[in-house]
Amino acid sequence: MKEDVIRYRQAISCLTEPLKSVLLQNEAVFAQKITEIRLRVNRPVSVQCTAERYFISNTGSPTAFCSDSMLKADRQTIENVVHTICDYSVYSRQNEISEGFVTLRGGHRAGICGTAVLSSGTVSNIRDISSVNLRIAREVRGCADGFLLRNPDLRGGVLICGAPNSGKTTFIRDLARQLSYSYKISLLDERGELAACVGGEPQNDVGLCDVYCGYPKSVAMLQAVRSMSPDIIICDEIGSAKELEALEECRRCGVSVVATAHADGNSGQILRTNAFSTLVYLDERRISAIKTVGDSRAA
Amino acid sequence: MPLKIIGCLLIVSAAFSAGTLLSKRLYRRRDFLSSFKTFLQALKTELRYNGGDIFSLVGACARQTGFPIDVDGDKPFEVSWQEAVGGIPRYYSLCAKDLELLTECGSQLGKTDLEGQLSHLSLIEARLDSLIAEAGESIAKKSRLYKTMGFFVGASAAILLL
Numbered sequence: 001m002k003e004d005v006i007r008y009r010q011a012i013s014c015l016t017e018p019l020k021s022v023l024l025q026n027e028a029v030f031a032q033k034i035t036e037i038r039l040r041v042n043r044p045v046s047v048q049c050t051a052e053r054y055f056i057s058n059t060g061s062p063t064a065f066c067s068d069s070m071l072k073a074d075r076q077t078i079e080n081v082v083h084t085i086c087d088y089s090v091y092s093r094q095n096e097i098s099e100g101f102v103t104l105r106g107g108h109r110a111g112i113c114g115t116a117v118l119s120s121g122t123v124s125n126i127r128d129i130s131s132v133n134l135r136i137a138r139e140v141r142g143c144a145d146g147f148l149l150r151n152p153d154l155r156g157g158v159l160i161c162g163a164p165n166s167g168k169t170t171f172i173r174d175l176a177r178q179l180s181y182s183y184k185i186s187l188l189d190e191r192g193e194l195a196a197c198v199g200g201e202p203q204n205d206v207g208l209c210d211v212y213c214g215y216p217k218s219v220a221m222l223q224a225v226r227s228m229s230p231d232i233i234i235c236d237e238i239g240s241a242k243e244l245e246a247l248e249e250c251r252r253c254g255v256s257v258v259a260t261a262h263a264d265g266n267s268g269q270i271l272r273t274n275a276f277s278t279l280v281y282l283d284e285r286r287i288s289a290i291k292t293v294g295d296s297r298a299a
Numbered sequence: 300m301p302l303k304i305i306g307c308l309l310i311v312s313a314a315f316s317a318g319t320l321l322s323k324r325l326y327r328r329r330d331f332l333s334s335f336k337t338f339l340q341a342l343k344t345e346l347r348y349n350g351g352d353i354f355s356l357v358g359a360c361a362r363q364t365g366f367p368i369d370v371d372g373d374k375p376f377e378v379s380w381q382e383a384v385g386g387i388p389r390y391y392s393l394c395a396k397d398l399e400l401l402t403e404c405g406s407q408l409g410k411t412d413l414e415g416q417l418s419h420l421s422l423i424e425a426r427l428d429s430l431i432a433e434a435g436e437s438i439a440k441k442s443r444l445y446k447t448m449g450f451f452v453g454a455s456a457a458i459l460l461l
Contacts, residue, residue: 080375088376088409089352091416125412 004138005031010106011136012037014084016077019045022060029062030054037134041078044070082129085110095214098123099191107137107196107203137196139204143167144174147280147287154179154232156277157251159270160260167285168260169193169236173204175258176234180207186224188212188235209234218242225253234258238270247273307457311450318449322442324392329434331367331391332427335401338366339424346416353409354379367391380405400426 008031012023015037023030023037036048044066047054054062056071063070073081085102086093096102100123102110114129151158154175162168173194176187187209189195195202197213210228212220217235221243224230233250238259247270250257257275270276271293281289341360349356354372357380361368367387370379384401387393393401400423407419 083410084375086409087352088354089356090410091346091413092350092352094412097412 002031007031007106007108007136007138008034011104011108011134014081014104014110014134016080016084018060019056019071019073019077022056022071023047025060026056026062034136035138036136039073039078039081039132039134041075041130042072045073078129078132081110081132082112085132085134094125096192097126100126101191103192103196103198103203105198105203107139109135109137109192109196111135137204138170139173140167140170141174141177141205143285144171144178147171147290148175148178150290151278154258154278155256157256157275158258158278158280159276160258160280160282161262162260162282164262166282168282170285171280171282172234172236172258172260173206176209177205177207179232179234179258180209183231184229185209186212186220186228186230186233188215188217188220188224188233190215190217190220191236194234194236216242218246221246221250221257225250225255230255232256232258236260237262244269244273247275251275303461307460310457310460311453314453314456315446315449318445318447318452321445321449322438325434325438325442325445327390328392328394328397329431329438331393332397332431332434334364334366336424336427336431337364338368339404339420339427343417343420346413346420350413357408376409377406380408397430400430 005027008027009024011034012020015023019039030047030049033049033051034047035050038046038048044055046066047056047062052064054064055066057063058069058071060071082102083090085104086097090097093102097112100112102112104110111131111133112126112129113131114126116123117125117127119125160168160172176185176194179185180187185208187194187206189197189211192213194204195206195209195211195213196204197211200213202209202211210224210230212224215223217238218240221233221235224233233255235257236259238244238247238261247257247259251274259276261270277293279289279291279293280287281291338360341364342356345351345356345360351359353376354370357368357370360366368380368383369386370376370383372379374382381402384398384405387398387401404420404423408416411419
């Protein structure tokens with residue numbers, strides 16, 4: 001069976017009837033191009049594919065147009081889906097829920113939003129969940145091949161920059177997998193997007209990486225440097241002041257960092273840490289440019 | 300005559316055994332409810348310090364405390380729990396109130412955050428305490444009564460036969 005179909009079935013297994021049957025019935029249409037399934041209380045279910053968005057009619061057929069006679073998700077459905085994605089153990093996913101997402105087997109993620117329950121100014125829980133966004137994980141093995149061929153030695157540090165949805169996470173995951181067979185890699189997966197560990201087992205193929213799952217990146221960087229003696233630390237979406245401090249510490253200890261950052265990554269602060277020598281720009285899931293920090297500063 | 304005496308003795312002992320059996324049912328119910336309480340306490344501890352999924356926690360606590368419930372991980376937890384409650388042998392002589400409390404216990408397990416789970420279990424435990432007390436009272440009131448009644452019914456029948 002094709003990997004796309006396996007992943008699709010795995011992702012929709014957390015949905016309840018009749019939605020699950022309808023999506024299974026439309027497997028041929030969706031399996032290869034689906035990216036998200038969005039459930040909103042008493043609103044039509046929408047299926048986001050790479051290029052288009054579909055709604056499901058009451059008869060179970062996909063349509064691009066939204067009308068009153070669409071399959072809707074009621075409150076009970078949303079509640080049941082949340083219970084299923086938490087393996088009927090909401091209490092054990094409390095930290096993830098308060099962060100707004102739950103990682104599923106297979107590396108898929110369910111984004112959750114509703115009414116925040118605040119405790120000492122931070123979100124401690126979400127009640128009255130109103131939307132669930134099921135994001136279907138897709139690994140693109142080999143997407144970093146071209147880059148690695150041109151830049152085989154990444155020990156000067158690499159910063160991968162791009163807008164949201166430009167493919168940074170997919171790229172860095174494949175990079176981590178490939179590099180893990182040549183270097184000692186510590187993979188910092190704060191939000192469960194890279195390795196997507198469930199019960200300590202990475203759901204995505206990250207090769208021989210040592211995975212720090214759920215740690216704040218700044219803490220994980222220091223712990224990795226102290227305890228795992230990595231050649232390279234790989235992490236997603238850096239930017240906070242604490243993370244930049246930890247980056248400097250990594251540089252001082254001679255550990256290289258491969259990281260991603262939103263937008264052009266040229267805001268200066270990240271580059272001032274001197275932890276990166278190469279900048280990779282992604283656009284629409286492709287490498288649009290590779291520059292050295294010197295080029296970038298000169299420009 | 301000796302045969303008659305033997306027959307009478309058999310009748311008396313059979314009636315007494317019936318009374319004892321009825322009395323034992325009361326003890327079995329109380330013991331079951333007590334083991335349910337131990338199970339709840341173990342579950343609270345596991346929830347606080349382990350945080351694993353509800354199927355494995357319930358399974359582990361049931362094994363630890365000898366509480367006769369077995370949940371099937373292939374179904375939604377609530378359905379699985381209800382089936383497990385339905386499968387509790389009649390041997391334990393549970394009444395409708397006991398079964399209702401058991402079902403209610405499973406209906407909320409795993410559905411809320413940790414605080415919610417602990418409050419739910421405390422509430423169930425408080426209600427269970429009153430059922431255990433009631434079972435204890437039944438034993439005090441009825442256990443000896445059943446045995447005595449058994450003996451006297453047997454004895455009366457024997458006297459009539461003689």
